[in-house]
Amino acid sequence: MAQKIARTFIGEIKSFPAWLWVLIALTVFGLGVGVYRLAVGLGTTTNLNHGYPWGLWIGFDLFVVAFSGGAFTLATLVYVFQMHEFHAATRPTVLTGLLGYASVLIILVMDLGRWDRFYHFMIFPNINSALFEVSWCILLYTTVLISEFSPVFFQRLGWQRVLDVIKKITVPLVIIGATLSTLHQSSLGSLFIVMSERLHPLWYTPLIPFFFFVSSVAAGLAMIIGGATISYWVFKQSLPQKVVGSFGWFLPWVLGFYAIMKLGELLIAEEIGLLLTANLYSVLFWSELIIGCAIPIVMFMSKTVRHNRVWTLIGALFVLFGIFLNRFDAAWFALKPAPGFEYTPHWMEIAIQFGVLSAMAVVYTLIGRYFPLFEETVHNGDAEKFHVVASAPAE
Amino acid sequence: MNQYGMLVDLTKCIGCRGCQVACKQWNDMPAELTRNRGTYQNPPRLTSKTMTNIEFREVELKDKLAWVFVKRQCMHCEHPGCVAACTVGALQKRAEGPVVYDENRCIGCRYCMYACPFGVPTFEWDQTFALIKKCEMCIDRVDAGMKPACAKTCPAGAIQFGNREELLTVARERVYAKNSPYIKHIYGEEEVGGTSWMYLSSVPFEQIGFPTLPKETPVYLNDKVLHATPTIALGMALALSGVYWMVKRRNVIREYLAAENHEK
Ligand code: SF4
Ligand code: SF4
Ligand code: SF4
8 A cells, every 4th residue: 555655656756757857846945045145144044135135035035926916816806706617717826926025025034134033023013114014914815815726626535515615605705814914015115115215206195005016917817817727738628728828808998097107207296307318227118118018018909919828928927027127126127326436246145045935836846736726717728628627616 | 403413514524534443343344355456446336245345536626636534434314215115124214314234133135124214224135134224323332421433433523422412513513614625515304305325515416426315205205105004904804895786786787687578
């Protein structure tokens, strides 16, 4: 018996594709470097300095939280607006969100000078601190995501009674989750309100919490598209392109609103002139607007794009790039350093960041292989004929 | 308002760095290894081992090259960004004026470094378990009825400790006196809502490395936005519940109508 289990186990491991091994190697390497970082401190393992106390890690945290916004966006569409045609996308998206948040939590602890005191935000509140609010919301929302995702495991275990309970509380859970997301997506923007002297005026605005929230919806939609497309290639299972494309249908609205608000804000604040001066900042801002908003808006308005897997993915990648840039601008490129300081990430910072991201990709892949992640989704041989993979109680 | 303040008269400072040393002694701060950079200024800036630092600024004064010595430390803002920002409330503004730091709370997130408009808080980059360091206006001495160590030491009388309002009166008298050598600006009187430390100078402040700051502090806005949290949360939860209920109802009605049509 034991031998048989061992043999199955080894057989499974042997069946891992090469890219999965690469991810596992990156994870192990990142883990090693991470332990070293915790043991020797930030000075030797990062290039962070007095002028740039935050860097690569905070940039990634902001970006990963933004695209993990896909989880609350989708859950709201499916359970609150009851657009059941999107239901099949919830599990993979909630899992991506959950893993995104997990990676942020790990990196945040890495980033603390006193990482051994990571729990202090629970016992020493400062209600005026945006970071305090962010910490709480992320912790609570991660808990909500775990509950939202737990049916995958219970289903595998066949615990019908627990499943029934969770199904009953799904809607309140989703509403709580969406509320928490609204709070922390925006309060990640509120982080910058007190930094009026550090953040460049193109990004600094009292509306920054609102911008962070709206853009997280866009990033979230793009993430859903990206995730569905990648599952299609990796697991050979996904949603019909018709459904994937209809997420793209929302994007011009969200991005258009976002871009108009951003430009309008600059106009009202009489800072629009900054966009016409040629320097690094205006180039960064234009890149956000053109690559991250204008191009995908035009793309997703076209039905041809929405009906084509590759084009939809490319459009989504444009959106993600725009938001990526936006978050890195706020956390790094557009923050004025103390005079005389420079920063390029240390290789160990990069190793830890990609180690954590790889770990999440590995977990996602393994769950996708062994758990009913794609209940009710379609197995896809050819694009036209779909059939249900695992039948689960329809919503 | 009975708050402590400090007044630095840059025209009186002789650059002896007695204050820098006194600060190190009182706070048990270690020495720093630095290199000769071709200036007397040492170390180059505030660090986690040097909470007050004398900068040797070269300026042109009446067509002659001159040195201005600038004492740097935490400004002890009236509305401190660092205090608003601190995740765990390790930084606090005391009613008497000083902005103090509780190293037993700090988690080393470094948000305060970005929130400070003067770039004051410094981080112990060389430590495994690293904390923030910044001037606390010698709160332990002040609590015991003594002056801060720097003010006690200064042989030139360039640093005055006292009641902020009274110091402001003194400052105004000096600045607006006849033939006063000072420029007509008391730095710290109004910057970002005022600071407990104030400076007098005979050269414009922007020439000697003081940031030009607005009178308004972003702290008010920060607090307002964050205090709106419960309202936003409640609003969002109610709105979503409302939407859920409405959509559900619409679907029920739709099904009912469909059934009715069917019957006909
Ligand atoms: S100068 Fe900076 S560190 Fe000092 S009280 Fe003001 S904000 Fe805080
Ligand atoms: S580094 Fe310490 S003092 Fe500064 S904001 Fe974070 S917890 Fe507060
Ligand atoms: S002790 Fe007084 S005179 Fe000497 S450097 Fe400090 S402020 Fe200037």
